[in-house]
Amino acid sequence: MTLPDGSVRELPAGATGADLAASVGPRLAKAALAVSVDGAERDLGAPLPDGARVSVLTAASEEGRAVLRHSTAHVMAQAVTRLWPGARYAIGPAIEDGFYYDFDLPGGAHFGDDDLARIEATMREIIAEDQPFVREEHSLDEGLGLFADQPYKLEIIEGVGAAEREAAQEGAGSGGVSTYRNPNAQGAPVAAGADGGFVDLCRGPHVPSTGRLGYFKLTKLAAAYWRGDEHRPQLQRVYGTAWESQQALDEHLARVAEAERRDHRRLGAELDLFHFPPEIGSGLAVFHPKGGLVRRLMEDYSRAEHEAGGYEFVYTPHITKSTLFETSGHLGWYADGMYPPMEMEGASYYPKPMNCPMHILIYNSRQRSYRELPLRMFEFGTVYRFERSGVLNGLLRARGFTQDDSHIFCARDQLEGELASLLAFVLRLLRRFGLTDFEAELSTRPEKYIGTLEEWERATEALRLALETAGIAYTVSEGGGAFYAPKIDVHVRDAIGRKWQVSTIQVDFQMPQRFDMSYVGADNGRHRPYMVHRALFGSLERFFAILVEHYAGAFPLWLAPVQVQVLPVRDDHHGYATSVAASLAGAGLRATTVAAEEPLGARVRRAKLEKVPYVLVVGDDDVAAGTVGVNTRGSERPERGVLLAELIERLRAEVRQDEPGPGGAGKVA
């Protein structure tokens, strides 16, 4: 055997993964969950072939944890079949941080919240029984017999060949199927026609026995369609999380709690930033003064950067006759996702789901010369999309939102340069908002598309070249593009490691054709411009939500709605406090004063809860000396006797410091 570190180890013929782990050391033997043999995962108990490259999987790796989680899913399925005899079980994979299993309960029953505790209790019994996971190989016919009363399993087995790859993941490979049996020591009712225990169709591998599991928690119930198809039966899904130790489980639950604490909907209410009035309708937000201020700062920054980048500002209406979206093709492809039309004077007017056709009309308003290119039009364009009710998610997924939308019309030889500068622009903007960990995704031609293969190829290559020139790491999403264009999406990781898709850049050959766009070239001939769609924030509302969660509501100084709050110790310090606030305002800082109607401690607490970056306390000493007491957000103890002029200089420097220079901080993933 060759180990991952390149060392070679001799073992007797027929030795198993467990033997190998034991030969390396007792700690590894204890931690071992499964093995990877020449890249394929196997049970610890499986004999190893001579000369194989073997690595032992433990919970230190995501692969090892996946084994743990998948095995826990089997235990859950067994528990459900104990509690609901006759339950049918579909699939139960490991997923990020956990697992799920889909069930079809007898008589169309549904799980309720109380059921999670019951299932969990039964799972703990199964784990206490320390049942082995026994792998068995069967022919396809045997498999069909074994799961005769499990229609979902039958479908998977029958799918061999037809959907071989998918089926292989569920334990049905070409020529036969594998199962895992948990012999049931208690002789309780068993599932799937087995004579001794719970049997599930499965590729494996699994941990040696259920006793290796135990640090798990069932987290939520959901409905899920069989095979993800909404026209097929709806199954009952149970989600859980599973870890290798109580500590790892607790840490995970703490991370989940932290994410809840940062939820932009919660902070949006607590910090008085925005809300969704039911009177207006689902998915339609209003921004309150403080949220509006943050949003305006985002917009101001964006406008200034676009102005410096040679963009021109345009404005377009919110509704348009249907003919515009017929020409663009959107009505043909996305009518379901658009708000329904209003009928007026014999025409149908739709709220716009996109801004691009309107920008094209501006381009087409007169003949264009090559001398005008590249033409870059920018607009904060508010669009409306009829998102299905179940997908709405605060500002992250709303029905009305505003794109920092721009369309660049250029000549062929300008395309690469535009894309390169766009990528630089994107990264600069993201860094400005504290997002420094990015990666890109290149999405290629989907199954349903318009245009020619050659055009798609050309556009995709232009994007790929731009990414490679910029040296940005990227993954490829085959078939992930829009119907009219391939795209680059930029993803960022926030302060607690969650990934968000923000910016998008699309190269489009189709709209210029559909709208018969042209320019007169240096050769006096007519040419078709290329078009680039791009949004950097993506949606202002969504980006705002990401910022709220990223900063946990504690905006950096330059974005904080209230930057400084001045607290007079007593009423007779009020005049001085007001003059301090006025000096700060004169220096371009946002400062408020809170009169001494409440005890100082209460006012400090309130300011802290509002996450004000600087709380200033002024009393007798300060009035006499022209100083302030400075309580900085996040610092242990306040400073006393700071000269006001010094503080102002400090704050101005901090606001400037938030702006990365041309070299910029932040790493490119």
Next chain:
RNA sequence: GCCCGAGUAGCUCAGUCGGCAGAGCGACGCACUCGUAAUGCGUAGGUCACCAGUUCGAUUCUGGUCUCGGGCUCCA
């Protein structure tokens, strides 16, 4: 749209096995004038989401609707 869950004061939540509804915080008023995360007292505030039904009586039970949350499907 589908499944599960929730909707009681501005917020967070108790509560009523069917008999005119409660706390804390917040708001308002008065007093307190205080040096860094909750001063005291008082007052106001609710068609118990909405609409039907059952009942002598419904916030409570039943049905429907709306909104919200978690998933699924979807995301130009």
